[in-house]
Amino acid sequence: IPGNYRFISAEQKWLVLMMSLRGMMVRDIVSATRICKGTVCRVRSTWKDTGGVVRRSLENGRPRSLSSLEESYLESLVEKQPDIYARELQHTLFMAYDVEVDTTTITRTLHRCGFSYKNI
Numbered sequence: 001i002p003g004n005y006r007f008i009s010a011e012q013k014w015l016v017l018m019m020s021l022r023g024m025m026v027r028d029i030v031s032a033t034r035i036c037k038g039t040v041c042r043v044r045s046t047w048k049d050t051g052g053v054v055r056r057s058l059e060n061g062r063p064r065s066l067s068s069l070e071e072s073y074l075e076s077l078v079e080k081q082p083d084i085y086a087r088e089l090q091h092t093l094f095m096a097y098d099v100e101v102d103t104t105t106i107t108r109t110l111h112r113c114g115f116s117y118k119n120i
Contacts, residue, residue: 008035013043013053020044065101066109073097074106075113 012033019029020040029040043053066074073096074089086103093099093106 008039010054016040016043017047017053064109065105066099070097070099071109071113074110075115078110078115 012035016029016033016035016039019032020026020043024032026037026040029035030037033040046055047053070093074093077084077089077092086106089106090101090103093101
């Protein structure tokens with residue numbers, strides 16, 4: 001149900017877990033903390049699965065289009081020939097690794113690796 005969400009801090013979730021581990025029944029925890037039964041059960045389940053009470057994502061955002069091997073290949077090409085065009089890098093990357101990416105991806109990757117137009 002939209003609008004039925006209430007933020008519960010990690011400290012409160014640890015408290016719920018400690019109450020559960022000390023033998024309190026779920027209904028007693030619910031009445032003592034005013035946290036719903038589903039949340040109490042989910043906190044216990046999360047603790048069993050991860051060892052913590054808060055689920056954290058492994059990675060934020062989308063995965064990168066280029067692997068670290070392909071990034072290092074681009075770096076080596078730029079170091080070898082600093083005045084190479086992004087189109088040429090794109091073509092060389094396609095021939096070497098069969099990876100098709102946009103030139104913008106290549107320039108952003110090189111920028112993230114520390115290269116800029118001024119350095120080149």
